[in-house]
Amino acid sequence: MKDRLEEIRVEALKTIDAAQDLAEVEQLRVKYLGRKGLLTEVLRGLAQASAEERPALGKAANDVKLAIAESLDNKKVQLSASQEASAARTERLDLSLPGRKPLRGHKHPVMRVAEEIIDIFTQLGFQVATGPDVETEYYNFDSLNTPEDHPARDLHDTFFVKPGVVLRTHTSPVQMRVMERTQPPVAVIAPGRVYRVDQDASHSPMFYQIEGLLVDKGITFADLKGVLMLFIHRYFGPETQLRFRPHYFPFTEPSAEADISCTVCAGKGCRVCKHSGWLEILGCGMVHPEVFKYANYDYETYTGFAFGLGVERIAMLTHAISSIHYLYENDLRFLEQF
Ligand code: PHE
Numbered sequence: 001m002k003d004r005l006e007e008i009r010v011e012a013l014k015t016i017d018a019a020q021d022l023a024e025v026e027q028l029r030v031k032y033l034g035r036k037g038l039l040t041e042v043l044r045g046l047a048q049a050s051a052e053e054r055p056a057l058g059k060a061a062n063d064v065k066l067a068i069a070e071s072l073d074n075k076k077v078q079l080s081a082s083q084e085a086s087a088a089r090t091e092r093l094d095l096s097l098p099g100r101k102p103l104r105g106h107k108h109p110v111m112r113v114a115e116e117i118i119d120i121f122t123q124l125g126f127q128v129a130t131g132p133d134v135e136t137e138y139y140n141f142d143s144l145n146t147p148e149d150h151p152a153r154d155l156h157d158t159f160f161v162k163p164g165v166v167l168r169t170h171t172s173p174v175q176m177r178v179m180e181r182t183q184p185p186v187a188v189i190a191p192g193r194v195y196r197v198d199q200d201a202s203h204s205p206m207f208y209q210i211e212g213l214l215v216d217k218g219i220t221f222a223d224l225k226g227v228l229m230l231f232i233h234r235y236f237g238p239e240t241q242l243r244f245r246p247h248y249f250p251f252t253e254p255s256a257e258a259d260i261s262c263t264v265c266a267g268k269g270c271r272v273c274k275h276s277g278w279l280e281i282l283g284c285g286m287v288h289p290e291v292f293k294y295a296n297y298d299y300e301t302y303t304g305f306a307f308g309l310g311v312e313r314i315a316m317l318t319h320a321i322s323s324i325h326y327l328y329e330n331d332l333r334f335l336e337q338f
Pocket residue numbers: 169170171172211249252255283284285306307308309
């Protein structure tokens with residue numbers, strides 16, 4: 001048995017030394033040390049050896065095993081080093097290959113338009129304010145002079161979260177939240193998501209509004225007109241016209257909807273403006289004295305104006321997009337155009 005062990009050792013070390021690659025080294029490991037390997041076979045014979053012989057034989061077998069294992073390890077290290085060296089020689093870097101550009105994302109068109117609008121108002125001195133999307137009925141309706149039985153509540157097709165709590169149907173509740181914590185003069189712009197149970201080519205159940213509020217002594221409708229003129233001239237160009245149509249909102253008096261001359265046909269009449277020459281872009285008015293009462297503002301001393309505009313609507317006009325849903329399908333073929 002000793003001789004057999006010695007034979008295995010000599011043969012193993014010789015073949016390992018001659019191995020050409022890592023796969024061959026692995027094959028040899030299996031051949032000699034594996035569960036059905038030569039050495040294992042010999043070790044099985046130990047059982048038949050006499051009790052006096054067994055310790056010496058065991059030790060000899062173990063020595064052979066260690067020698068083979070060490071030799072396998074050395075060969076492995078040696079082979080992988082030379083493999084790397086030859087890879088470095090043959091796989092040279094081709095610096096003339098065109099690079100692969102990583103795909104870059106960009107801001108969503110609605111966000112870009114919102115930021116442009118906000119920029120214009122912050123340059124005029126308005127500060128950005130925010131409020132929660134999940135809002136109480138108090139801020140969304142009651143404090144805005146829209147009590148429970150008010151017909152205007154129906155117009156809003158509200159999503160209810162639970163009794164008394166809604167997904168805000170407009171950004172106007174931010175007006176109240178700002179007034180509660182600030183004394184006039186106040187000039188804020190409040191961008192954010194709003195929600196209504198509504199869906200067709202020009203309505204989405206979630207959309208963006210930007211609210212404006214300015215309160216001080218002696219503010220009149222002329223100030224509202226002046227600020228909105230400045231805004232539309234900067235955003236749509238100096239040739240754009242503005243007109244007011246009387247309207248109704250519970251929280252403003254008087255109230256109006258504002259239209260701009262059609263950005264496509266310049267007022268001549270086309271498909272986009274439905275041949276009227278005008279496009280509706282926002283709702284506005286002078287803050288209702290009742291609203292000031294809820295805010296604890298002295299309505300004898302202060303007046304103010306507010307407006308709320310739809311961001312998607314303006315994005316659609318800016319980029320000639322025919323349906324609001326293109327903006328929210330997240331089809332990259334569409335979004336990559338901006
Ligand atoms: N909150 C109104 C709406 O969503 C818009 C508005 C804001 C009107 C401020 C007047 C003043 O329709």
